[in-house]
Structures are given as structure tokens and as C-alpha cells.
Amino acid sequence: MIESMRERIVKNPYDYLFVGTIAFFALSIINIVFAWLGLVCMMTPFILALRSHKNLWCRSYCPRSRFFMKIMTPISLKRPIPKALRSPKTRRYIITFFCVNLMMVVLSTLNVANGSMAPMASVRFLMFIRVPFQLPQLWEITASPVVLHLSYRLYSIMFSSTIVGMLLAILYMPRSWCTICPVQTMVTDIVKxxxxxxxxCR
Ligand code: SF4
Incomplete structure (x- = not known):
């Protein structure tokens, strides 16, 4: 059994990148500081696009799209993605929301750093909605207020987009999130x- 599993992994290694998404959320339960790994997910697509001039991340490496395909496909209604969701306008709204969210993260982190604000040690859905539970923490690590604040803010971004992506995957096609994903929109702009x-130049 282990042998056949190894063969499958060697044959289609990218299919198993979905483990990265599960690992991110599992590690954040061990300690929220691991949410900094979200930065890798946020920055790598751009680094790859700038170096290769191709959208390699979305094509092959993204753990989230692998997660939607692997885990969500069995429970997806696989209905066509609505036109409104695919429209450039919707993508621009999403990207604006994402940029505002990032700006708020940076500003609030600066406020925590200069002592004018206490760290927000809670998860928020779509920036404003405080989730009605506290994230379990299995391993106590003493982190500075700035590290703690940024950890929860990064986790909140990853959490919100994954939940929205999962809902879309259930209602429509498993990778519906990819049609509005801000990373895809921005990386495609770079490649274009x-x-x-x-x-x-020619
Ligand atoms: S569009 Fe977003 S979720 Fe989909 S593969 Fe690209 S980065 Fe991943």
C-alpha cells in the first residue's frame, strides 16, 4: 500500500500539494505564528511570475486550487459558474477589497508597533466579522504584539478566502474561486x- 502511494505521488506530485493548505490551518492551530507561512503563498506567485514571465503558480503549484480539486470535488454541485462572477467588474471589486484589506493590515500593524493600538488576537472573516470562536492554540509561544497581530491578520486573510472558495466550490465548480482570485488577476496582469x-521590442 505504501509502495503504491509512493508511485502515485511520484507520478503526479503536484496533486498532493493540497496538503499544504491543510498543513497551514493545522499549524496555525498549533500556534498562530505559523500563519506567517501565508506570506509564502502570497508572495511566491509574484516572484515566479516576475522571474519566468508565466503564471507558473496557478498552473502547477498552488496548494489551494489543489485542495479545491482534491477535497471539494466529491461534494461539489459542479454547476456552471455564473456570468456575474466571471465578469471583469467582479474581479476588480475583489481585488479592491483585497488591496484595502492588505492596507488595513499594514496600517494596523504599524499602529501596534508604535504602541497606539493593542494587537488584535482574533480571527476576522472578510476583514470585519469577528468569528464566534477563539482559535485553539496547542503550543504556547511568547510572541511580540506585532508578530501576534500580523499572525492573526494573515490567518484571517487566508481563512476568509478559503471559506469563500469552499462555498463557491460546493455551489459551483470546485475551482470557482480561481475565477475571482486576486492573485490570479494580478499575476495575469504582470504576465500580459x-x-x-x-x-x-520585436
Ligand atoms: S487563481 Fe488563486 S487559488 Fe487559483 S490557482 Fe491561482 S492563486 Fe491558486
């Missing part, structure tokens, strides 16, 4: 810009 520059 590069292609345009290349054309004008």
Missing part, C-alpha cells in the same frame, strides 16, 4: 504586461 513589452 511582459508579453506586451516583448511584442513592442
Amino acid at each position: 504586461k511582459y508579453e506586451k513589452n516583448c511584442e513592442s
Whole structure:
């Protein structure tokens, strides 16, 4: 059994990247400081796009899309994604919300750093809605207020987008989230810009 599993992993290694998503949430329950790993997920797509001029992250590496495919497919209604969700307008709304969220994270972290605000040690859904539970913490690590605050804010971003993605995966196709994912929108813009520059160089 272990042998056949190893063979399957060797054959399609990318299929198993979904474990990354589960590991992120599991590690954050061990201690919220692990939520800093979310930064890897947020930055790697852009680093890869800038280096390769291709959207390698979405094509092959993204653990979240693998998670939607692997875990959500059995419970997905697999209905077509509504037109409104696929529209450029919707994508722009989502990206604006994402940028405002990031700006709030940076500003609130600066406020915590200069002592004018206490760290927010709670999970928020879509920036404003405080979830009605406290994240269990299995391992006590003494973290500075700034580290603690940023950990919860990064976790909240990852948590919100994963929950929205899971709901969309149930209602529509498993990877519906990808049609509105801000990372995809921004990386595609970078790749398009590069292609345009290349054309004008020819
Ligand atoms: S669109 Fe978003 S969720 Fe989908 S593969 Fe790309 S980064 Fe991952």
C-alpha cells in the first residue's frame, strides 16, 4: 500500500500539494505564528511570475486550487459558474477589497508597533466579522504584539478566502474561486504586461 502511494505521488506530485493548505490551518492551530507561512503563498506567485514571465503558480503549484480539486470535488454541485462572477467588474471589486484589506493590515500593524493600538488576537472573516470562536492554540509561544497581530491578520486573510472558495466550490465548480482570485488577476496582469513589452521590442 505504501509502495503504491509512493508511485502515485511520484507520478503526479503536484496533486498532493493540497496538503499544504491543510498543513497551514493545522499549524496555525498549533500556534498562530505559523500563519506567517501565508506570506509564502502570497508572495511566491509574484516572484515566479516576475522571474519566468508565466503564471507558473496557478498552473502547477498552488496548494489551494489543489485542495479545491482534491477535497471539494466529491461534494461539489459542479454547476456552471455564473456570468456575474466571471465578469471583469467582479474581479476588480475583489481585488479592491483585497488591496484595502492588505492596507488595513499594514496600517494596523504599524499602529501596534508604535504602541497606539493593542494587537488584535482574533480571527476576522472578510476583514470585519469577528468569528464566534477563539482559535485553539496547542503550543504556547511568547510572541511580540506585532508578530501576534500580523499572525492573526494573515490567518484571517487566508481563512476568509478559503471559506469563500469552499462555498463557491460546493455551489459551483470546485475551482470557482480561481475565477475571482486576486492573485490570479494580478499575476495575469504582470504576465500580459511582459508579453506586451516583448511584442513592442520585436
Ligand atoms: S487563481 Fe488563486 S487559488 Fe487559483 S490557482 Fe491561482 S492563486 Fe491558486
